Amino acid sequence: MKAVFVEAAEQISIKDIEVPVLKEDEVLIKVAVAGICGSDIHTYKGLHPFRKPPVVIGHEVAGEVVQIGESVTNFKVGDRVTVEPQIGTGESEGIMTGNVNYSDERLAPGMGDWLGTMAEFFVSPEAQAVKLPDSVSYDQGVLVEPLAVGVHAAYKADIKSTDRVAILGAGPIGLLTLIAVKAKGVTDIVVTDVLDYSLDVAKEMGASNVINIKDNANWIQEAKLTLDKGSFDKVFITAGVPGIINDSLNLLRKGGRVVTVAMFHGQQSVDIEQLQQNEKEIVGCMTYNRPDTEEALEIIAKGELDVEKVISHKLPYQQADKGFTIVNKKQDNSVKVLVSFE
The missing domain is CATH 3.40.50.720 (NAD(P)-binding Rossmann-like Domain)
Structure with a gap:
């Protein structure tokens, strides 16, 4: 599959890598669109505290489930989803209080063996995947996380x-x-x-x-x-x-x-x-927890507030380098830039 890497500070490349092998509790998502986030720019500039190049970048995503692990029960092939891209691990305050964002050891895409979302396919644990209503487009769905x-x-x-x-x-x-x-x-x-x-x-x-x-x-x-x-x-x-x-x-x-x-x-x-x-x-204020994600999806699904106005550009993944450049340098009246894999 094709994947967008931050190779080094302000250096983007597109590589062919293997599609990750699913664990029993994971789903494989065919990525429709991924977003460039401000924290991705911190990685791009070599300033992020824990996401360091070289790395498959991205944590905002929307797409379709194309494969499920053996123990997955809440999703089926064909489901349209986004992802809450954080996992609280270990015995920590986050686990004890139910606040994942308090976790002493917090896993996110681009850390360890969890690859980022800017690739043709993205693997997510079942617990982190969130179904999108039919009324919510992929462009809207990728905005649930931010x-x-x-x-x-x-x-x-x-x-x-x-x-x-x-x-x-x-x-x-x-x-x-x-x-x-x-x-x-x-x-x-x-x-x-x-x-x-x-x-x-x-x-x-x-x-x-x-x-x-x-x-x-x-x-x-x-x-x-x-x-x-x-x-x-x-x-x-x-x-x-x-x-x-x-x-x-x-x-x-x-x-x-x-x-x-x-x-x-x-x-x-x-x-x-x-x-x-x-x-x-x-x-x-640090990221979010599941109730925040659910409320964000509800706001978008209601359709009363136009979240898509934040999207200024949508580029094919082959132009990811351009996307990072215009966001980093605030060129071409850029606000939210999406990278498409459709």
């Missing part, structure tokens, strides 16, 4: 419909967090970014206001002025840039909550006086 990130962030924020929300970063995760928040009934949502075209997509997807913060020293005050009064109840950080923690605290009302969704590299400073004296909160 939308689950936004759903989990909304859960960690304890979102209420009356909340005033700021989302700092209009990349795919920021935009899908916007969808997750809107699904909770929130109407006051300000999205910030440095790219006008990303902010245009945020507006199309339902942001009440957007602000380009590039060379804008007054953007925090500008954001607050979009509200009838006061500051934001909840702030989501979906871009891990320097200084963004304190920026988010400055946006927040007393007693409000910041949720950190983005991947960060290096240290961030925190204005502890602002945090303590105003009883503000900073909450960590």
Whole structure:
């Protein structure tokens, strides 16, 4: 089968490799489409904490089951599926609490012998596969996993419909967090970014206001002025840039909550006086759990919020190198780029 490899930093290749042999509790998926995620870009740049080149890249996927292991009972050949691409292993806090994302030893595609999703075929344990309703297309199905990130962030924020929300970063995760928040009934949502075209997509997807913060020293005050009064109840950080923690605290009302969704590299400073004296909160957020995946699929299946607006490009797998380049360099008004194997 053909598979897309990150060979080394910023080096993509397509290789012929053997189709993985199924274990008894696994399903073989003929991949229709895979997504390029921000964390894949971290791998592409050699910065990911545990997914290191050379590796078959990708963890977002939708496709058709073409073979099942001997002990599989919940799936049959022909089922259309996506995958929740994480497994909690070992005796760990994740196992004890039921939160897979807390697991001390967490397995994901591109780790160990679990190959990534950017290949003609992908193997998933039965427990990680999720059936897609007939009404959900493969292009929508591949967005279930990144939308689950936004759903989990909304859960960690304890979102209420009356909340005033700021989302700092209009990349795919920021935009899908916007969808997750809107699904909770929130109407006051300000999205910030440095790219006008990303902010245009945020507006199309339902942001009440957007602000380009590039060379804008007054953007925090500008954001607050979009509200009838006061500051934001909840702030989501979906871009891990320097200084963004304190920026988010400055946006927040007393007693409000910041949720950190983005991947960060290096240290961030925190204005502890602002945090303590105003009883503000900073909450960590890591991937998702099965209820988040189920809620993400439900949001998509309802069809009331157009998640597909986040998709800017769909390229054949032979052009995966181009896809990674345009996402990494933010070329050609790229937002979410899909890689097709159909």
